[in-house]
Amino acid sequence: MELFIDRLTKQYGKKLAVDCFSLKLGKGVYGLLGPNGSGKTTLMRMMADVLRPTSGEITLDGVDIRKLDEAYRDILGYLPQDFGYYRDFTATDYLMYLSAIKGLEKSRAKQRTAELLTLVGLENEAKNKVKSFSGGMRQRLGIAQALLNDPEILILDEPTAGLDPKERIRFRNLISDISGERIVLLSTHIVSDVEYVANQIILMRKGEMIMQGTVDQIAALTNGKVWTAVLNPKEAEIVKTKHVIANLRHIDGGVELRIVSDEKPHEKATPTTPSVEDSYLYYFNEVNTL
């Protein structure tokens, strides 16, 4: 199974949200990283067949997904970045309804609903109305609905938004467990979410793909560009104004900095092993939300 995004472009007025984006996706987990406004959500909407591209196409094993129509959506699981619920529906109603529109038989829908509520830790909330759920619980319900039809293609837009650290770890493990025979594409601007589970990371900026590679390959992009230094507060202030700071920690009488820079930022700085997050900062030059 191969999903091929071929020169996909989406234009809103004069603004190019996605600009001639091409990518081949085989089985595995893909992490789509990029700052807000980089076009991740627009790309995923087009992949989920809820937004028409201005030009280009997406094919599954050589056939345009729009021609595949129901057959494509039958193997698709999609968690939108911002999704809704019905105020009067319980968690079970919600999943049963979405099972019905995904074409599941009633008995299978009941079974999957129970399984998935347990999988996302909502088994005790099955009869409660979704309107009473916290943001994290709703997000977990959203993840559950994306898995209802046991999809071969799973598109998750900011799946960890609103999840607490424990839930995020549970989610990562879940993705690892189910990723075997599927194409999983998850977008985030939280680097650690994809660092542990993604086989491939795609960096996106202003609608274009700027880099694609494994975790190690992406991390290696900043080989020799990541430094650590323990400085006094005054020196640290000066370095902060000139370089991208990946981390800052106050220690006895000084400040320990992790700096991303092409050149040695301070005479006391020593090179260190880079991570994906360092590369993210290097390319996007912005402090990440951890």
Next chain:
Amino acid sequence: MKSILFFELKKIFSIKKTAICAGLVLLILCVTFFGRAIANNLFANLPHIKEQLTYASGEVTSERFAEDEKRFGEIINNPDNTLDSDFESDNRIYEGIFDGGATHQDVRDMLESILYIKAINDMPHKMIATLYRELAEPTISPEQTLLIQKNIDMLAQKGNLVIAYNLFYDYYNNFLINIFPYIIGFLIIFFIAPVFAGEYSAKMDSLILSSKKGKQGVIAAKLTASMLAVTIIYVFVMGFYILLCGAVLGFSGGESSFLTMYSDLYQYMGSPYNLTMLQFLLTTLGISYAACIGFSIFTLCVSANSSNNLVVFAICLMVFHVPLLMIAFADAGFPPIINIVYGRVAQVASLLDRFNGFVILGNVVMLKEIAFVCLIITSVFFGFGAWRSFKRRQVVN
């Protein structure tokens, strides 16, 4: 499909919303019925009305009225006292009756009622005579000739009026014209407007449209659920009122002519149609139901094209209720075409109360037939519009 349909109905009839609405509607219907009944002192007058109408039908001759009846006979059978189509001689005849000293108020009412019925009975002949005079005009166009000829043909088929106690139909007709369209229009908008717009505003569209059946089965289920919902609402409103009327007034009178509405003889006196009350009931139920279905499809189309429930409400309220209010407050000066908008068709009266024909391709077509064809065409058009708009929905925000 069945499962989706079940959930679509569940979304339309959410428990709290439906319970509040049903309670309010029942209250309004009871207030409507009993308000009118109390205002007309119905419960005290009911035996008198029954007596009056059965007397008018010729079934009963009351000994109590023997003396007045004799005097009444002299008045009513006097050719000089025949009412003309404009009831211009009302006062003269009233004076004849009252100055004659009818001893009972109910006898006066009876005389008045019978005089009107007699006038309406005579009206087709007078109208035919008038129409023949118009036909003889040298300036008359071929189209006008066709229309007048059709009108004459229809009027000629009307026999003598059958009169009976039919207050149930009278109350039904009054409800159909004055209350029903406003209630049903509002209920359709209230329940149907969110069918598509609610999905957009709840941000459920991306989940639905990315699902296997999101672009076919869900839309079909939504349209079907909406039609079922409108049917349930229609049956609930109309059924409750009909049962209420029937329980209090009885269902008798179905065989009488629909021109003999007890309290509103004027409403259909110029109608060219020849229907019994029962036929009238069934016809009007069919027409108003068709209008409700047509309007609900229009509402669905608007709903599929807007993510703002309030905008959908406003547009649909304007389309349905504004023509009704315009006519209610200024019943003149509007072209006949206004009578084929949804609200007016749901009200039905304007399609049956007079000769409203048009010449199309050399044939005379009645307004109710035009309204029916328009309903079908617009329903197909708006239904397709709703389907296409939701299917092609672009999830942008």
